Amino acid sequence: MSAKEKMPASADRLATEAETVIVGGGIMGLGIAYELAKRGRSDIHVIEQEYLTSGASGRNGGGVRMQWSTELNIRLMQESIEICRNFASELGINVWLRQGGYLFLIRSQEELGRMEQTVALQNRCGVPTRILTPQEALRIVPELHPKGFVAACYNPRDGVVFPWPFLWGYAHAASELGVHIHTYTKVTAIEARGPHSFVVTTSKGAIRCERVINCAGAWSPAIAKLLGIELPNHPHRHEILATESLKPFLNPLVSVLSSGLYFSQSMRGEIVGGITVPDVDDGQVHLGSRLRFLEMMSAELLSVMPCLSQVRVLRQWAGPYDVSPDGLPILGEPDAVPGFYLACGFVGHGFMMAPVIARHYAELLCGGPRHPVFDRCRLSRFQNGTSEKEVMIIG
Ligand SMILES: Cc1cc2nc3c(=O)[nH]c(=O)nc-3n(C[C@H](O)[C@H](O)[C@H](O)COP(=O)(O)OP(=O)(O)OC[C@H]3O[C@@H](n4cnc5c(N)ncnc54)[C@H](O)[C@@H]3O)c2cc1C
The missing domain is CATH 3.50.50.60 (FAD/NAD(P)-binding domain)
Structure with missing residues (x-):
């Protein structure tokens, strides 16, 4: 069907x-x-x-991950990804789960200290996340700017679905x-x-x-x-974009927690990603697209992956985050x-x-x-x- x-x-x-x-x-x-x-x-x-x-x-990016800082969320997401894995057989529809991992890039020693604690917690829960050196991360994504980060965390079981x-x-x-x-x-x-x-x-x-x-x-x-x-x-506008299709080269979803950048390559080859941009937060749902997002997104994306500088953006859109304190x-x-x-x-x-x-x-x-x-x-x-x-x- x-x-x-x-x-x-x-x-x-x-x-x-x-x-x-x-x-x-x-x-x-x-x-x-x-x-x-x-x-x-x-x-x-x-x-x-x-x-x-x-x-x-x-309107979302379809990211699914077990890398969290609280045991509750780690365990919930272990179970949720298991449900995603069985979704097609239970509900008879392909959700295109691709477990290419999440690669979080770490930009400072202070952040590294915090991430080491969360990775230790994830490991205690049975999630195989590892802290990687930049050289190790470059073996997973060779196109990354080698000077853009001091370390990375990688869980190969995280992934992306088609929402x-x-x-x-x-x-x-x-x-x-x-x-x-x-x-x-x-x-x-x-x-x-x-x-x-x-x-x-x-x-x-x-x-x-x-x-x-x-x-x-x-x-x-x-x-x-x-x-x-x-x-x-309260509602907060979150913007995201998709580029023209490229030959498949990017396995994990890459993210920089300190800036809110994330991007992955879709099954059609597009780079799909977003970044956090400040907004008015007046209690209303705003869904308009802004040039400011494109500027921030492209600057941050190119600082992480300069080889994307000539790639054309095909579409940008916004969706409502529902932000709890x-x-x-x-x-x-x-x-x-x-x-x-x-x-x-x-x-x-x-x-x-x-x-x-x-x-x-x-x-x-x-x-x-x-x-x-x-x-x-x-x-x-x-x-x-x-x-x-x-x-x-x-x-
Ligand atoms: C750009 C973007 C990227 C994201 N990326 C990810 C990601 O990678 N991974 C992830 O897990 N999550 C991601 N999210 C978050 C995720 O999309 C949401 O947390 C999730 O979809 C919320 O689902 P929901 O059913 O609670 O809300 P919604 O999908 O917003 O559904 C709420 C529905 O309520 C309806 N509604 C509102 N008021 C009324 C009314 N008065 N009467 C009847 N209907 C009403 C709305 O029309 C809406 O369809 C992202 C979100 C955005 C915006």
């Missing part, structure tokens, strides 16, 4: 009653919908204001299991009528339901606000509104985390084991000061 045939048609009529309403048809909403339906739950409605790849999930088939795969499989997916349908109001009793108003009608899951990514603070809940995450997601039910669940705040790594978070969220909602991520990532951590910052964040 072709990828296009995997796209489910939008469910046309909105029901008036449901068990679960999921706001947002990105990877998180679709992943949770699929995992719930797989465990036998019915009456699930996914409400998406535009089309399925319109949010961050259709869209993940959404199509989850959406198609969820639809087959009875999930109703409504595209071009906007949630405009949510009323809590009591514990586990909501009325969700949309541009196509209202649904009464027992449970609402906020998977609206960078729009999640606005959705929570409909119920009077203030979330600490400590770089970890915000999950579970806020105490004030039983039945309203959060799955947001994933910054620039929500795509790779979605498969594992969706699985554990569905287990939790179906009365199964409660994964430690739900205690660690509660909204209340920001009030009681129990948040521990993840430092290996690109962006």
